[in-house]
Amino acid sequence: xxxxxxxxxxxxAARNAATAVARCSTNQKNAALQRIAEKIMxxxxxxxxxxxxxxxxxREMRLSDPMxxxxxxxxxxxxxxADGLHxxxxxxxxxxxxxxxxxxxxxxxxxxxxxxxxVIGIIYESxxxxxxxxxxxxxxxxxxxxxxxxxxAYNSNQALAKIIRRALEDTGLPGRAVQVIPVQDRSAVYAxxxxxxxxxxxxxxxxxxLIRFVVENSKIPVLKHYKGVCHVYIDADADLDMAQEICFxxxxxxxxxxxxxxxxxxxxxxxxxxxxxMAKRFSVAGxxxxxxxxxxxxxxxxxxxxxxxxxxxxxxxxxxxxxxDDMDQAIEHIAKYGSHHTEAIVTRDDDRAGHFVREVDSSVxxxxxxxxxxxxxxxxxxxxxxISTSKLHAFGPMGVNELTTTKFVVFGExxxxxx
Amino acid sequence: xxxxxxxxxxxxAARNAATAVARCSTNQKNAALQRIAEKIMxxxxxxxxxxxxxxxxxREMRLSDPMxxxxxxxxxxxxxxADGLHxxxxxxxxxxxxxxxxxxxxxxxxxxxxxxxxVIGIIYESxxxxxxxxxxxxxxxxxxxxxxxxxxAYNSNQALAKIIRRALEDTGLPGRAVQVIPVQDRSAVYAxxxxxxxxxxxxxxxxxxLIRFVVENSKIPVLKHYKGVCHVYIDADADLDMAQEICFxxxxxxxxxxxxxxxxxxxxxxxxxxxxxMAKRFSVAGxxxxxxxxxxxxxxxxxxxxxxxxxxxxxxxxxxxxxxDDMDQAIEHIAKYGSHHTEAIVTRDDDRAGHFVREVDSSVxxxxxxxxxxxxxxxxxxxxxxISTSKLHAFGPMGVNELTTTKFVVFGExxxxxx
Numbered sequence: 001x002x003x004x005x006x007x008x009x010x011x012x013a014a015r016n017a018a019t020a021v022a023r024c025s026t027n028q029k030n031a032a033l034q035r036i037a038e039k040i041m042x043x044x045x046x047x048x049x050x051x052x053x054x055x056x057x058x059r060e061m062r063l064s065d066p067m068x069x070x071x072x073x074x075x076x077x078x079x080x081x082a083d084g085l086h087x088x089x090x091x092x093x094x095x096x097x098x099x100x101x102x103x104x105x106x107x108x109x110x111x112x113x114x115x116x117x118x119v120i121g122i123i124y125e126s127x128x129x130x131x132x133x134x135x136x137x138x139x140x141x142x143x144x145x146x147x148x149x150x151x152x153a154y155n156s157n158q159a160l161a162k163i164i165r166r167a168l169e170d171t172g173l174p175g176r177a178v179q180v181i182p183v184q185d186r187s188a189v190y191a192x193x194x195x196x197x198x199x200x201x202x203x204x205x206x207x208x209x210l211i212r213f214v215v216e217n218s219k220i221p222v223l224k225h226y227k228g229v230c231h232v233y234i235d236a237d238a239d240l241d242m243a244q245e246i247c248f249x250x251x252x253x254x255x256x257x258x259x260x261x262x263x264x265x266x267x268x269x270x271x272x273x274x275x276x277x278m279a280k281r282f283s284v285a286g287x288x289x290x291x292x293x294x295x296x297x298x299x300x301x302x303x304x305x306x307x308x309x310x311x312x313x314x315x316x317x318x319x320x321x322x323x324x325d326d327m328d329q330a331i332e333h334i335a336k337y338g339s340h341h342t343e344a345i346v347t348r349d350d351d352r353a354g355h356f357v358r359e360v361d362s363s364v365x366x367x368x369x370x371x372x373x374x375x376x377x378x379x380x381x382x383x384x385x386x387i388s389t390s391k392l393h394a395f396g397p398m399g400v401n402e403l404t405t406t407k408f409v410v411f412g413e414x415x416x417x418x419x
Numbered sequence: 420x421x422x423x424x425x426x427x428x429x430x431x432a433a434r435n436a437a438t439a440v441a442r443c444s445t446n447q448k449n450a451a452l453q454r455i456a457e458k459i460m461x462x463x464x465x466x467x468x469x470x471x472x473x474x475x476x477x478r479e480m481r482l483s484d485p486m487x488x489x490x491x492x493x494x495x496x497x498x499x500x501a502d503g504l505h506x507x508x509x510x511x512x513x514x515x516x517x518x519x520x521x522x523x524x525x526x527x528x529x530x531x532x533x534x535x536x537x538v539i540g541i542i543y544e545s546x547x548x549x550x551x552x553x554x555x556x557x558x559x560x561x562x563x564x565x566x567x568x569x570x571x572a573y574n575s576n577q578a579l580a581k582i583i584r585r586a587l588e589d590t591g592l593p594g595r596a597v598q599v600i601p602v603q604d605r606s607a608v609y610a611x612x613x614x615x616x617x618x619x620x621x622x623x624x625x626x627x628x629l630i631r632f633v634v635e636n637s638k639i640p641v642l643k644h645y646k647g648v649c650h651v652y653i654d655a656d657a658d659l660d661m662a663q664e665i666c667f668x669x670x671x672x673x674x675x676x677x678x679x680x681x682x683x684x685x686x687x688x689x690x691x692x693x694x695x696x697m698a699k700r701f702s703v704a705g706x707x708x709x710x711x712x713x714x715x716x717x718x719x720x721x722x723x724x725x726x727x728x729x730x731x732x733x734x735x736x737x738x739x740x741x742x743x744d745d746m747d748q749a750i751e752h753i754a755k756y757g758s759h760h761t762e763a764i765v766t767r768d769d770d771r772a773g774h775f776v777r778e779v780d781s782s783v784x785x786x787x788x789x790x791x792x793x794x795x796x797x798x799x800x801x802x803x804x805x806i807s808t809s810k811l812h813a814f815g816p817m818g819v820n821e822l823t824t825t826k827f828v829v830f831g832e833x834x835x836x837x838x
Contacts, residue, residue, distance in 0.1 A: 019754070117811070249835035378523070411772075416668035
């Protein structure tokens with residue numbers, strides 16, 4: 001079989017499986033999720049043996065230590081996967097729920113029923129835990145899923161796929177509701193992106209290169225998550241102690257993630273008071289500051305920011321800092337350099353907070369809280385499958401609800417249309 | 420300027436305009452809509468003179484009479500456009516509305532705010548009224564719009580664009596919030612589909628060829644409306660008088676539209692009783708029946724359906740008829756040949772109705788009502804911009820709400836994230 005034929009066969013099987021999963025009861029789906037969790041914990045030695053093959057290859061290929069770390073499946077990682085599946089089983093099942101009916105003047109009762117999307121393709125890099133997390137969420141929402149992980153995790157992902165398939169069959173679900181593509185060649189991704197007849201949605205998770213490749217080549221709708229160039233804006237009347245705590249948390253607590261702060265904007269009227277203490281605290285934590293001219297005047301030890309710094313996602317202990325004339329300049333800066341991901345304002349003025357919230361065009365806008373809260377779990381969605389920076393279908397963290405859609409359901413008593 | 424440069428300039432201007440429109444108040448947007456309506460009725464002679472140029476060309480090119488009819492802008496067509504704008508002005512403005520806040524255990528208050536999508540590109544054929552209808556709905560939802568009509572309506576659309584632009588400027592909105600592409604060459608469409616930096620959504624309205632071209636070439640998300648192969652299923656315990664009224668309406672009242680019935684499925688236990696009377700009534704209305712073998716046994720005068728009939732969208736007084744063993748066979752037939760558009764069941768049994776409604780994967784599923792009700796106005800959405808048969812973002816008729824999305828808005832009191 002050519003790669004294209006293989007992928008087409010996988011996609012067609014997924015479509016069939018999707019029809020069956022869509023009809024499963026909540027209990028059936030939850031039993032399957034729990035069974036996957038059980039089997040993972042029963043077969044840890046098998047999974048770790050397969051994972052070891054990937055690790056050996058990774059060392060041969062001299063991957064960086066952090067990459068090898070992310071690849072490694074230890075007992076605790078496997079336990080976290082299993083726990084995650086139990087959490088997803090406890091989430092409310094959105095499928096089949098009906099919105100309140102509205103009665104039309106002719107007596108028709110119109111409501112919307114939540115339904116699965118169908119077949120979801122997920123293309124991701126390195127971490128094998130995505131295989132299990134994504135499969136769990138997609139199943140809970142009544143979908144079938146086709147997974148394509150990074151080639152460096154090939155054996156680990158295939159091992160997990162085998163376990164998931166057996167667990168599905170044990171509990172009466174179609175085994176092919178979760179498939180991991182057994183082809184390492186990149187042309188398999190390309191072939192998957194052309195299966196618009198069978199696949200309803202593609203979610204790429206990974207670096208910008210991967211996402212651009214997917215967007216360029218997909219005939220299937222893509223929910224993308226580009227970079228997070230997140231801003232915190234300190235307003236004129238901010239509580240400066242609170243501002244310091246929020247900025248420190250947003251930059252330092254976990255600098256390598258997409259919802260960490262990359263640029264700090266400070267109203268000119270508080271800059272002299274706020275920046276020196278803030279900078280001292282950042283300095284102790286090893287944060288390098290790259291400032292505008294006014295920032296560098298106030299903080300002579302800061303490095304000077306270049307044009308390339310403003311749109312940069314450092315994912316590191318580096319922070320761009322700009323002093324702005326007023327809130328409108330802050331909003332303009334965010335519109336020009338931001339990535340529609342996460343922005344926060346610190347202010348005591350409700351009206352000004354409301355203005356910021358309305359005008360900033362980002363998936364999550366926070367008032368007096370850290371950007372780090374842009375996360376499905378933190379915002380109450382349960383587990384998430386990623387954070388969408390596209391506006392179509394879902395904007396922001398995507399939970400189980402965002403993996404569904406709605407259809408109209410209309411109850412009549414023989415109504416016909418006159419015109 | 421090359422076509423590509425022209426389109427890029429238009430798209431960039433639309434993006435700027437979108438930011439301004441998103442910030443407009445409901446009153447400002449409604450004033451603009453009403454002003455467009457006024458100016459259309461003030462300038463009817465100008466519009467009709469420009470429309471005449473298109474009509475002359477259409478006659479030269481020997482377009483069919485129905486096509487010329489659809490192109491023609493008469494006083495009543497213009498009045499209907501103006502009335503439509505006033506209707507849209509009366510719709511509730513979704514932009515800025517907040518969902519009820521949910522408080523997280525750490526005190527964060529999380530809600531979702533409805534926001535415009537941004538820039539919407541609409542690619543359509545012939546009827547110039549789409550220019551005004553689409554512009555009105557997009558504006559109401561706070562979006563900028565780029566319109567590309569059929570080349571046969573070029574002068575009419577440019578005339579309407581001029582009027583809309585002046586009306587926007589009269590009322591303080593950016594004139595470029597509504598732009599009609601002033602290039603007839605098809606490469607303009609191709610160029611528009613590549614402006615993913617500036618355009619958030621593409622909606623194609625027209626034949627399958629146009630929609631396929633758009634899906635093949637777009638880097639921007641597409642909400643597509645493929646064909647409507649709509650089914651009515653007459654269940655074993657249907658009220659057969661009601662069934663006859665519904666089927667007659669669904670097929671005959673307006674056969675050329677996407678929500679007209681194309682295939683009738685009849686439970687074998689009522690086929691002998693139902694089909695002869697139904698066929699008589701269809702025959703009087705000039706409907707040609709193409710039946711399965713069982714249908715042809717019951718109705719010897721019917722033509723025999725071929726394989727190609729089942730997935731066919733006739734848009735004409737032709738009906739495919741199949742007698743099915745049971746409801747599951749009907750559901751299977753719909754899954755195999757349907758287009759996820761509109762399906763109806765006639766039954767007196769609530770449980771069986773519920774089963775059909777859950778299992779049929781269509782944007783609108785009706786019980787005891789005509790398929791002709793799949794329409795934004797009929798279902799209570801107000802005006803519609805089309806009927807989506809894609810599941811992402813919107814499935815079914817799209818009103819003003821479906822031209823928006825949501826962002827998360829989070830209010831805190833200094834919360835930071837611990838882990």
